[in-house]
Amino acid sequence: MTLQIIVTYAAALSLLIGSGFVIVGVIGLLKFKDPMTRLHAPTKVGTVGIGMLLVASIANSFILGEPSTHELLIMAFLFVTAPISANFIAKVNIHRRACETPPSPLRDDTWSTLNVPEADRDI
Numbered sequence: 001m002t003l004q005i006i007v008t009y010a011a012a013l014s015l016l017i018g019s020g021f022v023i024v025g026v027i028g029l030l031k032f033k034d035p036m037t038r039l040h041a042p043t044k045v046g047t048v049g050i051g052m053l054l055v056a057s058i059a060n061s062f063i064l065g066e067p068s069t070h071e072l073l074i075m076a077f078l079f080v081t082a083p084i085s086a087n088f089i090a091k092v093n094i095h096r097r098a099c100e101t102p103p104s105p106l107r108d109d110t111w112s113t114l115n116v117p118e119a120d121r122d123i
Contacts, residue, residue, distance in 0.1 A: 004063055011059035018052030021045050036090060036099045043086040051075055 028041025054071040061068045093099045 007059050007063050011056040011063070014052045014056035014059065018049045018056060021049030021052065025049060034099055035093050039086055039089055039093075043082050047078060047082045050078055 022045075025042045025045035028045065029038055032038040032041065054075050058068070058071045061071070094101070
């Protein structure tokens with residue numbers, strides 16, 4: 001087997017995996033009812049799916065002998081912006097009270113600090 005055949009198979013496998021992830025993301029987007037659960041499917045699954053499709057495109061450009069960095073730039077942009085936009089959409093839904101309010105933390109004084117409760121201290 002030559003390197004060209006191996007890279008072709010790798011690109012085909014990346015296309016299959018990426019399209020599978022994208023299909024799962026679309027089904028999740030259509031099936032879930034609440035905006036917060038609907039948000040999870042495209043941002044988490046879609047990022048991996050689009051990433052695999054871009055890996056297949058990188059492999060294909062490598063086979064053709066025309067290496068391209070456009071896919072790497074697209075991937076970097078996607079991986080940076082998708083979590084940030086998902087966070088903003090979730091915050092808007094929480095502030096508009098369009099979803100269930102998240103539960104309060106059990107110990108309000110120590111949940112996001114370095115303070116250790118008295119009961120958990122080793123003496």
